[in-house]
Amino acid sequence: MALREDERAGSRIAGRASRTFGRGTAGRSLLLASLSTVVFFGVVVILVVNSPGWEDVKAAFFYGPEFRESFPDILEKFWTNVKLFLLAEVFILVWGLVLAVLRSLQGPVFFPLRLLSAAYTDVFRGIPTILLIFLLGFGVPALQISGVPKSQFFWATVSLVLVYSAYVAEVYRAGIDSVHPSQEAAARSLGLNRFQSLRYVVLPQAIRRVVPPLLNDFIGLQKDTALVALLGVVEAFRQSQIEVAGSFNYTPYVATAIIFLVLTIPLTRLTDYLIARERRQRR
Amino acid sequence: MQKILALLLVALLAAVAAGCGGDDESSTATATAETGAATTQAAADECAKGSLQLVSDGKLTVGTDNPAFPPWFGGGTPDGSDWEINDPSTGEGFESAVAYAVAEKLGFADDEVEWVVVPFNNSFKPGEKSFDFDINQISVTDERDRAVDFSDSYYDVNQALVALKGTELANAASVDDLKSAQLGAQVGTTSLGYINDQIQPDKEARIYDTSNDVVAALNGKQIDGIVVDLPTAFFLVGAEEVKNGVVVGQFPPAEGEQEHFGMLFAEGNPLRDCVNDALASLKDDGTLDAIQQEWLSEKTSAPVLE
Amino acid sequence: MAEQLRLEHVSKSFGDLPVLRGIDLALEEHEVVCLIGASGSGKSTLLRCVNLLEPVDEGRILLRGEEVTAPGVDVNRTRRRIGIVFQAFNLFPHMTVLDNVTLGPRKALRQSRAEAETQGRELLGRFGLADRARDYPDRLSGGQQQRVAIVRALAMRPELLLLDEVTSALDPELVAEVLNVIRELAAGGMTMLIATHEMGFARDIAARVCFLDDGSILEQGPPEQIFSAPREPRTQQFLQRIIEAGRL
Numbered sequence: 001m002a003l004r005e006d007e008r009a010g011s012r013i014a015g016r017a018s019r020t021f022g023r024g025t026a027g028r029s030l031l032l033a034s035l036s037t038v039v040f041f042g043v044v045v046i047l048v049v050n051s052p053g054w055e056d057v058k059a060a061f062f063y064g065p066e067f068r069e070s071f072p073d074i075l076e077k078f079w080t081n082v083k084l085f086l087l088a089e090v091f092i093l094v095w096g097l098v099l100a101v102l103r104s105l106q107g108p109v110f111f112p113l114r115l116l117s118a119a120y121t122d123v124f125r126g127i128p129t130i131l132l133i134f135l136l137g138f139g140v141p142a143l144q145i146s147g148v149p150k151s152q153f154f155w156a157t158v159s160l161v162l163v164y165s166a167y168v169a170e171v172y173r174a175g176i177d178s179v180h181p182s183q184e185a186a187a188r189s190l191g192l193n194r195f196q197s198l199r200y201v202v203l204p205q206a207i208r209r210v211v212p213p214l215l216n217d218f219i220g221l222q223k224d225t226a227l228v229a230l231l232g233v234v235e236a237f238r239q240s241q242i243e244v245a246g247s248f249n250y251t252p253y254v255a256t257a258i259i260f261l262v263l264t265i266p267l268t269r270l271t272d273y274l275i276a277r278e279r280r281q282r283r
Numbered sequence: 284m285q286k287i288l289a290l291l292l293v294a295l296l297a298a299v300a301a302g303c304g305g306d307d308e309s310s311t312a313t314a315t316a317e318t319g320a321a322t323t324q325a326a327a328d329e330c331a332k333g334s335l336q337l338v339s340d341g342k343l344t345v346g347t348d349n350p351a352f353p354p355w356f357g358g359g360t361p362d363g364s365d366w367e368i369n370d371p372s373t374g375e376g377f378e379s380a381v382a383y384a385v386a387e388k389l390g391f392a393d394d395e396v397e398w399v400v401v402p403f404n405n406s407f408k409p410g411e412k413s414f415d416f417d418i419n420q421i422s423v424t425d426e427r428d429r430a431v432d433f434s435d436s437y438y439d440v441n442q443a444l445v446a447l448k449g450t451e452l453a454n455a456a457s458v459d460d461l462k463s464a465q466l467g468a469q470v471g472t473t474s475l476g477y478i479n480d481q482i483q484p485d486k487e488a489r490i491y492d493t494s495n496d497v498v499a500a501l502n503g504k505q506i507d508g509i510v511v512d513l514p515t516a517f518f519l520v521g522a523e524e525v526k527n528g529v530v531v532g533q534f535p536p537a538e539g540e541q542e543h544f545g546m547l548f549a550e551g552n553p554l555r556d557c558v559n560d561a562l563a564s565l566k567d568d569g570t571l572d573a574i575q576q577e578w579l580s581e582k583t584s585a586p587v588l589e
Numbered sequence: 590m591a592e593q594l595r596l597e598h599v600s601k602s603f604g605d606l607p608v609l610r611g612i613d614l615a616l617e618e619h620e621v622v623c624l625i626g627a628s629g630s631g632k633s634t635l636l637r638c639v640n641l642l643e644p645v646d647e648g649r650i651l652l653r654g655e656e657v658t659a660p661g662v663d664v665n666r667t668r669r670r671i672g673i674v675f676q677a678f679n680l681f682p683h684m685t686v687l688d689n690v691t692l693g694p695r696k697a698l699r700q701s702r703a704e705a706e707t708q709g710r711e712l713l714g715r716f717g718l719a720d721r722a723r724d725y726p727d728r729l730s731g732g733q734q735q736r737v738a739i740v741r742a743l744a745m746r747p748e749l750l751l752l753d754e755v756t757s758a759l760d761p762e763l764v765a766e767v768l769n770v771i772r773e774l775a776a777g778g779m780t781m782l783i784a785t786h787e788m789g790f791a792r793d794i795a796a797r798v799c800f801l802d803d804g805s806i807l808e809q810g811p812p813e814q815i816f817s818a819p820r821e822p823r824t825q826q827f828l829q830r831i832i833e834a835g836r837l
Contacts, residue, residue, distance in 0.1 A: 053410055060409035060430065142503040152489075152505065186679035189640055190693035190745060191669030200692060204683050232467060232489030232500055242490065245471035248407035248430035 063251045070243040070252040078236035078259055081225040084153065088160045088225075089218055095161060096168030101198065103169070104176055117169070124166035129224060133159040137231040156228035164221055171213045175206035209278070215271040219264050236260075330557035332390035337554075338415055343391045345382050346401030346414030347371055352494065353518050354578050355379075355420060371398040377514070377578035378418045381437050384570055385546075388561035403471050406547050407431050415554055416546040420512065422473040423545040432555045435562050436543035437571065442477045443516035443533040443585055445525055446508040447501065453529050458482055458588055465489065467506035469497050473542060474510040481537050482510070498524050510534075514579050532588035591653065593618045593749055593780045594639065599648035601638060608634045610804040611648070616749070616782060621775045623791040623812075624784040626801035627827060632784035633676075635801070636751045639782065640671045653748065669697055672742030673751040676758050678734045680726040686713070686737050687722040693745045705744075712740045716770055732763030736770055743774075750774065752783040788831055792816055800824045 048054060102110075103117040124132075137155040140148060149155070179202050187197035229238035236256050243252035329335075338344045347356070350367035358373025360366050371379045374393065386396045399414055406417045407430050422440070423433045444461070446452040452464050461482050467489040468474035478488045489506050491497045498519060500506045511519070513533050520528040536542055548555040565571040594616040601609040608631050616622055624632045637643045639650060641657065641664050650658045657667045681689050690713065691705035700708075713719050716736050726734055735755055742750060752771065756764045768790050775781060775794050785791055791798055792812040799809040800821070808821045819825045 056409035138499060138503055138505070141505060144504075150505070182675065182677060182679045183681065185642055186675065186681070187692075188665075189642065189668055189671075189673045190741070191665050191697035192693065193665050193697075196696050200696060201681055205681075208683065229490070230492065230496075232491050232496075232505065234487060234490050238470065238490055241470050242475060245403070246424070246426060246473075246476065248427040250408070 059249075061250045061254055063249050066243075066247055066249045066251040067255050070240065070247075071255050073243065074236050074239045074252060074255050075259060077234055077239035078256075080153075080228070080233060080235040081222070081237075084157060084160070084225040084228060084235070085218075085222045088157050088164065089221060091157075091161045092164045092168050092217075092221070093214070096165040097172055097203075099165060099169035100172035100176060101203075103173055104198075105194075121166040121169050124163050125170075127163065129159060129163045129227060130230065132163060133227050133230055152231035152233050153228065156225075156231055156233065160221060160224060160227075164217060164224075167217055168214065171210050171217065172206065174213075175210035176202060178209055179205045212271045212275045212278075215267060215274070219267055219271075222264060223260065329553055330389065330560060335389070335554060335557065336552075338413065339397065342395050342397045343386050343389065344397045344399055344413070344415045345371070345386075346399045346406065346412075346417035347378065347419045348403050349400040351376070351379075352515065353522065354514050357578070365400070366398075372396070375578075377438070377574060378420070380574045380578060381565075381571070382418050384565055384574060385558055385561045388564055389557060412549045415552075416548050416558060418546045420515075420544055421547050422542050424473070430550065432548040432550050432552060433545035434548070434555055434558045436545060437562060438544045438575070438579075440512045440514075440542050440544055441533045441536065442474055442510055442542070443513040444508050444510055444531040444588065445501070445516045445519055445528050446531050447504070447525070448527045448529050450507065452507045453531055455531050455588060456586070458534070461508070461588070464507040465505075466508050466510055467491060467497050467500050468510045469494050472511070474512070477534065477537070478510050481534065494519075501528070502526055513585065516585075530585045532586040534588055591618050592616070592651075593620070593653060594782070595651040596635075596639070597649045597651070599635075599638060599645050599650060601634060601643060601646050608804050609638065609645075612804075612806060614799065614806060614809075616780060618780055619778045620796050621779075621781045621783065621794055622797045622799060623795040624782065624799050624801055625786070625788065625791060625815075625827075630801040631804045632801055633753050636673065636753045636782065636784055639749075639751060640668055640673050642673075665697070669693075669745055670748045671751060672745055672747035672749070673753065674735070674738045674742050674755050676754045678726075678731075678738045678758075680734055680738055680741070682726055685723050685725055686718065686729070689726070689737060690741045690744045693741065698745065709740075709744055712743055713737075716740055716773075730763060731759045732766045735759060735763075735767045739767070739770055739774075748780065750779050750781045752781060752785070754784050754786060757786055786831075788816065788828075800827065802827070 099117045099120060102113045103121075105113055133156055136159050137152055140155060141150040183201055183205065184197050187201040188194075192200070226235060226237040229235055229241075234242070236259060240252035240256040244250055349365070351369045351371055353369065354376060355378040356369035356371050356373075356376035357379070358369055358375035360368065360370045361373070364370040369376060369379075371382070374380060374383050383393060383396060386393070401414055401417050401419070403419060403421075406412075406414075406419065406421070407427070409430075416434070418437075420440075421427075421433075423436070427433070444452075444455070444466075446455070452461070455461055455464075458481070462484050463486070464484055465486050465488075466478050466482070466484055468478060468491075470490045470492060475488055475490060478484065488510075489500060491500060494511075494515075497506075497509050497511075501509050502525060508531065509516075509519070509525070513530075516530045516533075519525045520530050546555075546558060548558075562571070592615060594614075596612050596614040599609055599612040600607070612631075612635060614622075614635075624635065626632055634643060638645050641650075645658055648658070649656050652667065652670060656662070680686075681692070684692065687706060687709055690709040691700075691702070694700040694705040694708065695702060698705075710719060710722060713722055716739070718733065718736060718740065721729060721733065721737070726737070729737065739752075739755070755771075756767050759767065764787070768787065771781070771783070771790075772794060783791070783795070795812050797809055798812045798815040799806045800815060800819070800823075801807070802821075802823050808815065808819060808824050815824070816828065819828060
């Protein structure tokens, strides 16, 4: 029985494909994955580019000259965001750990500390960060207490630290809880005191486990640095806002988004890598 | 199985491409029909009320931001109004008055004018506009003109400086006195550009979201002075938004560029030319001057800071 | 010989559930005593009470005549004098074998790192683990890990060693190497209180065997007596079940 024309063509294509993609199920999977990806994104692109308003949107959001003009200024102001989140993150990691440890102290004598720590995480996870920045950034300098810093950058950092530490404390707490109590029992049996067993046995294991969620919170922090603009400080997002208002073109927003993405995508990839590695190690 | 899937995907792709191609053709078809109709009416007056292409038939839809601040808008907010501070439909306030005067020249009665809230950032977004024109103290620049169309000037504006009484900045007599000051302005205004280009202080200006925030910053002494257009400066001081404020002075325009406000139109909107005709007429017969006298008269005497 | 350990009327409940009922037990120096009994009979709890991991509800525990259950006694100091090895080894996975062994001496005994490591290596060498000093616990077999756990406890130079079913979690072929370590320790004069299911081992090594039943020491005596001629019916039942399981 002779092959029909299309069957012959099909088998030619299959033959060529298997030379490119390899034989067997793995090769077929790869071929199908590639084909599926190309078609999917191809459809999306075609849909977008052929929509009636595309030219207008393209001109408003993806205008090359505006991008080139606004990018340097936005990048320069981005340095403010970077300084803010690097500084804040250091304090957040430390203060969050303190809160978590306070919360984990056992025994009736430590009840007030546990209570304070729990109250702290409740309050500062509840208050919207925007509110806190306004309250502290406008309110405290207005009190005109001598010796108290007036810098907006300072109060924005303080606000971010107060809020994010509450979240990070809970992350640490989950990590500490995830360390099996037998580890602490073993450490205490050796004669180590509570603090020593925490410092040398429990915390090293706890922290290692929560690096992915900590990284997650760090990525969130990077974007929340834009809130310092509420206090008047010009950072990347505000700068892009200024550019947009000046030119009536939205491309600077795209530029800012790209800058943030360039920063956060490597971090998200790193987080995924760490999660996968830990999963491999646990087995 | 794989082959069937692949064929299905390709078929889907083809269908979508065909569908989109169809859309393209149909929209071009409508456009051709419209310009065809417009050309045949070229002979008739394009600015006749009946032949205007409006967002809402028979009505002139004018946009501005909410809240609508004095002295640009006035008359307060009648019961049930969605507007804060001032409702533009009262006809009071400089920009409201200008809008109604233009509407009248175009042949619209006062009750044929409808106001819509258009936040500043929405006025220039791509796509269809919700208004026929927007009047919102928008300064005309060539850069902005690329995205929208502007009318001619309905007000030539100078920037001014507001400070707190008794402070060093309140006694400033020239631009040099401003070098060490911490200045502030609202985002989206040309005031920041003026600060950076003409005043060039040592400290970077602070930029705030809303006019309320700038005022709060000055009241809270986080900034030394506000740069804002002259009429608004007088309003802030006069209405005591700024506590114990003073209009220190006004700035001359940057070399050869008199800043001015224009009404904002969708790009290519033929209404713009009609409005320009109306404005020209209002200038000729003195109406525009009268409106300016009524709403902005006290607001012109401030020393010039050079 | 001095008395090393004494439990007087020790009782403990978890909530409403009594787990230890009036335990009286004494150990002489260099004595090896084995605790046998069914699961839930209180063997582990007893051991955990001795090193103060669990507080006792009633009774006292004396270490060389000193009451360690009295209020105000430094718990950490007591624990330094007693070593305990757990069924699940409980090695610290984020530290090397050597660091596991030296952590106690360095932090609790305040030895220098050099001193602790020298002693640690010596101990590890004595039990055939010298070449594993820099490995992480997850690279070791179960038997090796348990031996490291024993070395870790020994590194603190305890007066008394508690062993809580230390071979129950091991594959059968690895049990012997751990039992041999314990035999060596006994031969060297270590005072030990051992909870175990390994009856043959208990018969070999113990000076005394205690049968725990439902929180009380029902019967205790030399291994020949307990294993060959138990007096109590419940002891007999228990041993019968063990024999049927082929473990005696």
